[in-house]
Amino acid sequence: MIVTYDPRGVERSRKTDGTIEVTREQHAADVHAVIEAVGGGPVDVFASSGGAVNALALVARYPGDVRTLVAHEPPAATVLPDREAVLAAVRELRETYQRSGFGAGMAKFNAFTNHKGPIPADFASRPAPDPAMFGMPTEDDGRRDDPLLAQNLQTTVTYEPDIDALKAAPTRIVVAAGAASEGQFEYRCAFGVAEHLGTKPVIFPGGHTGFNKSDRDPSGDPDAFAAKLREVLNR
DSSP: OOOOOOTTSSSSOOOOOOOOOOOOOHHHHHHHHHHEEEEEEEEEEEEEEHHHHHHHHHHHOOOGGEEEEEEEEEOOGGSEEEEEEEHHHHHHHHHHHHHHHHHHHHHHHHHHOOOOOSSSTGGGGGGOOOGGGGGHHHHHHHHOOIIIIIIIHHHHHHHOHHHHHHHHOOOOOEEEEEETTTTTTHHHHHHHHHHHHHHHHHEEEESSSHHHOOOSOOOOHHHHHHHHHHHHHOO
């Protein structure tokens, strides 16, 4: 049985508490509730990007829930040697979104995530790119509740993995990185998290969204990605 869910504040999962940001602890508790609702753990979990951060928080807090976790490119900036430059860039990115809206925020987000190698110290102060360069809207729609830029970005990248709890858990943790995203922020985070856990990442086909082929990421190969995931889970 395969179970998916809409994270808090996304699609059919509505936030009703009047807040904007969602914490890792809330996400972990939500996933725990989903696991309990479908019969309880241990289960196998595949999670990517911010979902991988939430899944690491789940294992640290509810270690009996997960048998195998495949954490694909968890963007935990705190494991990087250039963490201060990364966190400054993300703060400026979020402030750009608050000032100018979705298109401007996503343009900076794409420039940040497409950068290869350590983030330069002056990255946060560099001029904002034109949203049209990335196919983003140039007009501000006035909304400030985007699931990525408003709700989850800041709480995700500032995550500090509880390495002791993760190592002590009975869960088999496999950190994954995308072959096509080599050198990019999320790829480097995958290597950083794996190093802290005393392991090495497993390389998956495609880039950060290798499980989904799209115009924005033509490197995606869902079939090859699924085959690699089955291989990892069946080891």
